[in-house]
Amino acid sequence: MKIIISTNFLRETLKMLKFWATLLVATFITHNCFAATALEVSITEIKADVLFIRHALAPGIGDPKNFLLSDCDTQRNLNEEGRKHSKEIGKYILSTNLKIDKIYASEWCRCYETALHMNLGNVKLFSGLNSFFQNHSDKGKTLQLLHKYLEEKPSNQLIIMVTHQVVISAVTNLYTKSGQLVAYNSKTGESQKIPMSSFPLK
Incomplete structure (x- = not known):
């Protein structure tokens, strides 16, 4: 047939x-x-090797008068919304194809806690990310330490740095909201903010 x-x-x-x-x-x-377009596109466009993250929501401004770096109870800390947002940031980054080589955080408890709740790996404290908003650390020495590290780090490593608004602004000239991400090329100085709408609180 x-x-x-x-x-x-x-x-x-x-x-x-x-x-x-x-x-x-x-x-x-x-x-x-x-979901990953905004972050991956920004990193690709400027060949970013650093992802700055401002610590998640910690209500208030600055730190109490009895501030001690060694005592979280004397600091302005994350609230429940901030902890939840930290987890969402981590999930957002995990949804991308990005390989994170290292994670650093300011010695302030709100930054370290943000990094821990992101759950992306081992977190190292780095004084070059500390806040100098109320002169609890010396601005010149802090930024010198940070710039020295960035100058010496391999450009093919993508690192996360959880820090404060004053530090991100000093390096990138960008204002960030709590929990906002900034892609940064440490060799060219180019930077791009990632829209907060990329990983809204659920």
């Missing part, structure tokens, strides 16, 4: 297959890349 398939039938079948293949690819890309 000989089966004859018309040319029109083959043409229409190929059109349908092409349509469904395109739809499947588009769905895959949307599902896997949409």
Whole structure:
């Protein structure tokens, strides 16, 4: 028995297959890349090797008068919303294809706690990220330490630095909200803020 398939039938079948293949690819890309687009695009555009993160929400301004770096009870700390936001930041970064080589945090408890709740790996404290807002640390010495580290770090390593608004602003000239991310190229000085809408609180 000989089966004859018309040319029109083959043409229409190929059109349908092409349509469904395109739809499947588009769905895959949307599902896997949409949430990470803002961060990955910024890092790619400026070849960022540093991801600055301002600590998550810690209500108030500055620190109490009885501030002690060694005692979290004397500091302005994260509230529950801040802890939740820290976890969302971590999930957002994990949703990307980015490889994070190292994670650093200011010695302030709110920065260290933000980094811990992000749950992205081992966190190292670094005094070059400390706040000098109320002169609890020397601005010149702090930034000198930070710049020295950035100058010496390999440009092919992507690191996270959880710190304070004053530090991020001093390095990038950008203002950040609590929990906001800034992609930064330590060799060229280029920087880009990541929109807060990229990882809204749920």
